[in-house]
Amino acid sequence: MITLGLLEKNTFLEAVNKKSGTNVLECYQCGKCVSTCPVSGYMDFPPREIMQMIKLGLKEECYMANSMWFCLTCSACSGRCPREIDVPAVMEAIRHLAIEENYRSENKKVKDIRKFHDIFLDMIKRYGRNYELRMMAEFNIRTRNLFKDMHLAPKALLKGKIPIGHESTKSAKAIQKMYKLAEKLEKDMK
Amino acid sequence: MNKLTYFPGCSAHGTSEEFDHTLKLVMQTLDVQMEEIPDWNCCGATSAHVMTENLALALPMRNLVLAERLENKTMGIACASCYSRMKGTKKHLDENPELARRINTTVIDEGEYKGTIDIKSMLQYCYEEIGLETIKSKVTKSLSGLKVACYYGCLLTRPKDITLFDSPEYPMSMDLLMEALGAKAMEFDFKTECCGASFSISNTEVVESLSGKILEVAKESGAHLIVVACPLCQSNLDMRQPDIEKHTGRKFDLPVMYFTQLMALAFGYPEKELKLPKHIVSVEAALKHIGEAIPEPEKVKKIKKAVEAESEVE
The missing domain is CATH 1.10.1060.10 (Alpha-helical ferredoxin)
Structure with a gap:
């Protein structure tokens, strides 16, 4: 009611x-x-x-x-x-x-959006920064849609629009520590 | 010489390399020394604040602490999304000192957060700190004849209590900057409409719909190209344009350039410095309009004629 x-x-x-x-x-x-x-x-x-x-x-x-x-x-x-x-x-x-409170919508779009954000945050945790090409590839793998945006790849890669390699930062270690502490803080604040 | 702490953001080392590169050239001409924050990290962009509370503040805070160490008065940020995250975080932390103290414990290895640095987007820095007169004085190759639609996107001017810059509805700073370079800024009603932002990967059809509308209105304005100040706006409008054309059946052929690329061009840097081959929609045809005379619009002609006729009657 x-x-x-x-x-x-x-x-x-x-x-x-x-x-x-x-x-x-x-x-x-x-x-x-x-x-x-x-x-x-x-x-x-x-x-x-x-x-x-x-x-x-x-x-x-x-x-x-x-x-x-x-x-x-x-x-x-x-x-x-x-x-x-x-x-x-x-x-x-x-x-x-x-x-x-652990509510999860079964809506496909919502699941995709959540997956995107999870991958993004993982990426920062691993490298300290975000790398667009890796990001796109990982999203395709994790949503089982390997060919999404593949038609853009030849042009985008050839023109150097999306660089293939990426640099590693010294910050990665500091970020991993930050993730841990932030998570703990979130629990403490509850 | 002015000194400026510089935060490029992840895309400056990826899809928007041409923004970063031309920005550095332009700042050299304007006698500004840029000091990049050593060992900066991703600000968390859309994802951190969507999914978490503390991380969304901790990621930008680490950069703020590192930036404060450089002891310049101002930090300039290239990417609009980074700008919004960092400035929003600073405001939130400064208003809640207790929270700031707690979040600071997650990045305490880097030092204490003081909240002393002034944050500006690079567009804002050009407009407010350098000024249009100085920019105008450096122009060696006027862009007259080039018609541009200035697209600001969401985050450069909104929310206004965070950005404290220009109008959130109809900003003019980039338009005036383009006019200072000699270009003609067209009336463009979709200046601050959202392009779909981070849905570029996870929800592409939304981006195609929103960016499609922006392209359509920009085309109708009569512009030869769109000028932007945000890497994500650029890649949504440029890289997704062929798909949008395919799905809507409309041909736009509208190149999307960073304001710094046009500044570099007007300051006399050779075209190869603009990294034009990186654009998906070719820029060359649009740049050929430089030097052309722009005829008076029919509307203005009609009004002038009417005014003349009236004064003759008198």
């Missing part, structure tokens, strides 16, 4: 507000964010609806939506929001909460 948040304490709203540093209750549902957002058309629930869902405490529905995974953090919405709500921060808060 949906309660209006009057009878029960809306802990989800509180968690989102705390994490995002913005007050979702300020939203008066004008929809300017939706018309501004370049990817709202791809979202299960565009930003305006997400705001209302948070107010209603629809936690699981928010976690399982693709919306926060499609948000590109371009900040066009927050720049135009008449209530000055930091919409990308709200999307980020939902995303982090969903990760923390």
